[in-house]
Amino acid sequence: MKKLILIPCLFLGLSLSAESINYTESVDVISSEPIYKTITTRTPYQECWDEEVTHSGSAESPIGSLIGGIAGGILGNQVGGGSGKTAATVGGAIVGTLVGKNLSERNSQPSSSMQRRCVTKYQEESSEKLVGYKNIANYKGKTITKYTKTPQDKISVSINVNY
Numbered sequence: 001m002k003k004l005i006l007i008p009c010l011f012l013g014l015s016l017s018a019e020s021i022n023y024t025e026s027v028d029v030i031s032s033e034p035i036y037k038t039i040t041t042r043t044p045y046q047e048c049w050d051e052e053v054t055h056s057g058s059a060e061s062p063i064g065s066l067i068g069g070i071a072g073g074i075l076g077n078q079v080g081g082g083s084g085k086t087a088a089t090v091g092g093a094i095v096g097t098l099v100g101k102n103l104s105e106r107n108s109q110p111s112s113s114m115q116r117r118c119v120t121k122y123q124e125e126s127s128e129k130l131v132g133y134k135n136i137a138n139y140k141g142k143t144i145t146k147y148t149k150t151p152q153d154k155i156s157v158s159i160n161v162n163y
Helices: 004-014 062-081 084-107
Strands: 020-055 111-139 143-149 154-162
Touching: 084 111, 111 154, 143 154
Parallel strands: none
Antiparallel strands: 020 111, 020 154, 111 143
16 A cells, blocks of 8 residues: 555656756946955065275194293203203293294284175065956846956846746
């Protein structure tokens, strides 16, 4: 019995299925407004100048210390005798090195040289670029907006009706 009722209901349901209609209409554009975007360009450039730099003379040359050490070692060798001769030579070399370094620093003159210094800076430039158009239309009381690269005279509207 249930099968007898189910089969007619199935055929009735298939015959009542929904239908739809799709179509397209063209709507007149009432305004087309250009859209601009601000573009900022940064261009690097260098700003350079010459600057005098002073160098101290003390670290330039170890010649004073070397000559003082040799002279001190020779004098220490002449002064000492026997087993103290080695100690006198080493002591004389150390004292001679210190004295030579001190004299070298006193006599050295600071030097200077010109050096090129540079800094990178940026020049900014802004401009307005046209990126597209905002096209506005009305369709049955509704405002429609479409963004395009060029201004439009008409906008296509797709309409789907289900029943």
